[in-house]
Amino acid sequence: MATICKRGNIDPIRLHDFRHSHVALLIELGEDISIIKERLGHSSITTTIDTYGHLFPDRQQSLRNQVESITRSKCD
Known part of the structure; x- marks a missing residue:
């Protein structure tokens, strides 16, 4: 990871941080x-x-916006 980051001239991150970003x-x-x-x-x-x-x-x-949108369209 450090080698790749060095090649790309970017700050290295921990593998855990990469995993967290992936989930996000x-x-x-x-x-x-x-x-x-x-x-x-x-x-x-x-x-x-x-x-x-x-x-x-x-x-x-x-989700709240979606429900409100459906509710409004049903009431019109």
Whole structure:
């Protein structure tokens, strides 16, 4: 990792940080949490949620907006 970062003239990151960024991208792409759990090799989805749950708050607002949009269209 250090060699590749040095070649690219970028600061090295820990493998754990790379893994965390990968999960953040999957969440942003809307991937299902159970698929992420399997990809990470976690034995329990609780581990995945406990570790990466803080990345989901923005999804709550998105879901709320979708539900409100459906509700509005049904009332029109």
